[in-house]
Amino acid sequence: MSTTPTGVIGEFTDVNVVVTVAEKLRDAGFRNWDIYTPYPVHGLDKAMGIKRSILTYISFVGLCGGLTTALGLQFWTGAVDYKLNIGGKGFFNWQFSMPIDFELSILGTALFTVFGLFHLCRIPTWYNRYQDDASFQKATDDTFVVTIDADDDRFSATETPALLTGLGAQNVHLVHSTVE
Amino acid sequence: MTVVQEHDRLQASALGEEPIREELVLGNPSMRDVTARIASIVESKITMKYLATLSVTGAMAAWGLFALYYTITTGIGVWGLNNPIGWGWDITNFVFWIGIGHAGTLISAILFLFRQKWRTAINRSAEAMTIFAVICALTMVLSHTGRPWLFYWLLPYPNQMNMWVNFRSPLMWDVFAVNTYFTVSALFWFVGLIPDLATLRNYVKSDIAKKVYGVLSLGWTGSTRSWHHYEIAYMILAGISTPLVLSVHSVVSFDFTVGILPGWHTTIFPPYFVAGAIFSGFAMVLTLLVITREVLDLKQFITLKHFENMNKIMLATGMMVGYAYILEFFIAWYSGSDWERWIFVNRAFGDYAWAYWTMFTCNVVSPQVFWFKKARRNIPLMFVISIFVNIGMWFERFTIIATTLHHDFLPASWGYYSPTWVEISIFIGTFGIFLSLFLLFAKFVPVIAIAEIKSIMPGAQPSHHHHDTHESH
Numbered sequence: 163m164s165t166t167p168t169g170v171i172g173e174f175t176d177v178n179v180v181v182t183v184a185e186k187l188r189d190a191g192f193r194n195w196d197i198y199t200p201y202p203v204h205g206l207d208k209a210m211g212i213k214r215s216i217l218t219y220i221s222f223v224g225l226c227g228g229l230t231t232a233l234g235l236q237f238w239t240g241a242v243d244y245k246l247n248i249g250g251k252g253f254f255n256w257q258f259s260m261p262i263d264f265e266l267s268i269l270g271t272a273l274f275t276v277f278g279l280f281h282l283c284r285i286p287t288w289y290n291r292y293q294d295d296a297s298f299q300k301a302t303d304d305t306f307v308v309t310i311d312a313d314d315d316r317f318s319a320t321e322t323p324a325l326l327t328g329l330g331a332q333n334v335h336l337v338h339s340t341v342e
Numbered sequence: 343m344t345v346v347q348e349h350d351r352l353q354a355s356a357l358g359e360e361p362i363r364e365e366l367v368l369g370n371p372s373m374r375d376v377t378a379r380i381a382s383i384v385e386s387k388i389t390m391k392y393l394a395t396l397s398v399t400g401a402m403a404a405w406g407l408f409a410l411y412y413t414i415t416t417g418i419g420v421w422g423l424n425n426p427i428g429w430g431w432d433i434t435n436f437v438f439w440i441g442i443g444h445a446g447t448l449i450s451a452i453l454f455l456f457r458q459k460w461r462t463a464i465n466r467s468a469e470a471m472t473i474f475a476v477i478c479a480l481t482m483v484l485s486h487t488g489r490p491w492l493f494y495w496l497l498p499y500p501n502q503m504n505m506w507v508n509f510r511s512p513l514m515w516d517v518f519a520v521n522t523y524f525t526v527s528a529l530f531w532f533v534g535l536i537p538d539l540a541t542l543r544n545y546v547k548s549d550i551a552k553k554v555y556g557v558l559s560l561g562w563t564g565s566t567r568s569w570h571h572y573e574i575a576y577m578i579l580a581g582i583s584t585p586l587v588l589s590v591h592s593v594v595s596f597d598f599t600v601g602i603l604p605g606w607h608t609t610i611f612p613p614y615f616v617a618g619a620i621f622s623g624f625a626m627v628l629t630l631l632v633i634t635r636e637v638l639d640l641k642q643f644i645t646l647k648h649f650e651n652m653n654k655i656m657l658a659t660g661m662m663v664g665y666a667y668i669l670e671f672f673i674a675w676y677s678g679s680d681w682e683r684w685i686f687v688n689r690a691f692g693d694y695a696w697a698y699w700t701m702f703t704c705n706v707v708s709p710q711v712f713w714f715k716k717a718r719r720n721i722p723l724m725f726v727i728s729i730f731v732n733i734g735m736w737f738e739r740f741t742i743i744a745t746t747l748h749h750d751f752l753p754a755s756w757g758y759y760s761p762t763w764v765e766i767s768i769f770i771g772t773f774g775i776f777l778s779l780f781l782l783f784a785k786f787v788p789v790i791a792i793a794e795i796k797s798i799m800p801g802a803q804p805s806h807h808h809h810d811t812h813e814s815h
Contacts, residue, residue: 282568298563300544
């Protein structure tokens with residue numbers, strides 16, 4: 163086991179306290195830190211100073227891609243590549259293309275949203291530096307877990323744990339990597 | 343719930359008055375209790391009762407698959423279809439199963455957009471039901487093509503015949519609508535599951551279960567940086583699923599309306615089909631949840647309040663289909679078309695009158711009891727009504743298909759249709775597939791959205807903080 167810590171961890175149980183803590187850590191200038199919660203806490207992202215998600219733009223690209231594919235596919239196959247007269251209907255009309263335009267727009271948006279989400283959340287990921295820590299695992303149950311990584315410029319193996327304890331964190335401890 | 347509201351509620355209860363809003367989670371459990379309660383279903387030993395039930399539904403599925411095998415290897419001549427009646431139980435079952443799925447999407451998407459918090463206890467199982475129902479629908483529609491091994495002919499791909507699919511055909515729109523619906527529903531369901539799978543990964547004791555849930559949860563940690571994107575993704579998926587669910591049954595109804603047959607060629611079909619789909623879907627959710635709640639002992643999470651709300655929706659959508667049934671007759675008369683008028687008189691009083699009045703009684707008459715609060719909160723009664731509605735909605739599709747087809751424009755091409763044992767077996771088989779998948783889901787996947795339930799519990803959201811207290815309910 164390496165002797166240098168990879169980060170510090172602290173537990174909170176009160177949701178109101180954790181929002182205040184988020185603001186204080188944000189204002190203290192930390193960068194590589196996070197709060198793990200069992201469910202999304204309203205306003206915590208804002209308190210942590212997280213910027214607006216770009217996911218909506220990714221989804222919009224998916225929508226445009228789906229719509230373009232649908233229009234292009236129906237126009238090119240019907241009116242360019244192989245013109246087939248069926249009951250005297252037009253080779254391409256926007257009216258009859260609507261259902262497929264709509265469905266492929268939805269499909270494009272959904273695929274881009276989900277895979278965009280995976281990309282932004284960095285999942286799938288099979289390793290996390292805190293994964294074997296008992297406190298960390300409580301974050302999916304009932305505890306709000308604050309972590310500050312050792313590679314943060316402001317991290318100090320003595321002062322940062324003291325800071326968390328001062329803010330009301332319980333069970334504050336340094337975490338050492340289990341991977342050599 | 344803010345501190346003030348919480349205080350008011352406690353005071354109201356102390357004075358012996360009913361709280362203004364009923365609790366959605368009973369017994370005031372802690373968050374750890376919620377995790378433990380849902381995880382205990384997954385962790386508990388498989389009982390003999392469970393295995394016995396699963397073998398019955400499995401046998402139904404196997405019997406249906408055998409009938410399907412017989413159909414595919416012999417041809418759809420083994421069905422009861424004949425010359426005027428080219429669509430029978432195959433398309434009836436297809437529309438029936440697609441419709442069942444719609445309640446799942448309604449609960450997960452539309453109720454989410456309307457901020458209906460009661461959805462959190464039932465959305466997971468309703469979404470699962472959607473996916474399983476669409477699988478059954480796809481089984482029906484693929485077998486009905488006659489040569490299902492050529493299913494890829496339905497897709498636009500470059501081929502040696504230099505032919506493309508016909509995008510002017512509503513049947514092609516259906517291919518796109520149903521496949522999109524299946525894909526988006528599955529994605530929505532999985533995204534909702536990720537945090538709960540992570541909860542199970544950290545909770546379960548067995549090594550194998552830990553590994554399986556670990557892989558499936560994709561390494562989700564519950565980081566606020568992830569939740570931040572996650573909530574937006576969930577909102578977008580809910581936002582696009584809402585028009586999607588309305589479009590799917592509209593497109594299914596185009597299969598009928600774009601044809602020029604009397605009884606099918608009508609503009610009321612899209613909204614009427616959507617209302618019917620939601621109606622039948624809620625009936626199926628209710629049937630399943632009454633049993634699930636009892637068997638898995640989820641009374642704490644799935645309360646009478648949930649059932650009451652679902653019964654209200656069933657009453658409303660039941661009235662909508664009732665309105666459509668009656669309006670169809672008016673429009674047939676008002677159209678002045680002899681064919682239209684005749685086909686509707688024939689629908690209610692012809693060879694299939696028994697099917698029509700079964701439908702009418704089950705769908706329009708039976709839900710009327712839900713005007714009474716006592717009936718809306720009576721579990722045995724609502725269970726019976728939900729089964730009536732399932733039957734009635736199946737007959738609605740059968741009536742629409744059979745009555746229009748069995749009497750063509752010329753009396754020379756009139757006929758009558760009854761199914762053979764093969765069609766009946768396939769239908770039983772789809773129920774077997776549906777119920778088996780639901781049983782597996784109920785045992786191995788968190789049946790209640792754990793993270794969502796936690797987020798609506800009292801005190802879960804910041805209250806006295808200056809950040810968006812108005813949003814924290």
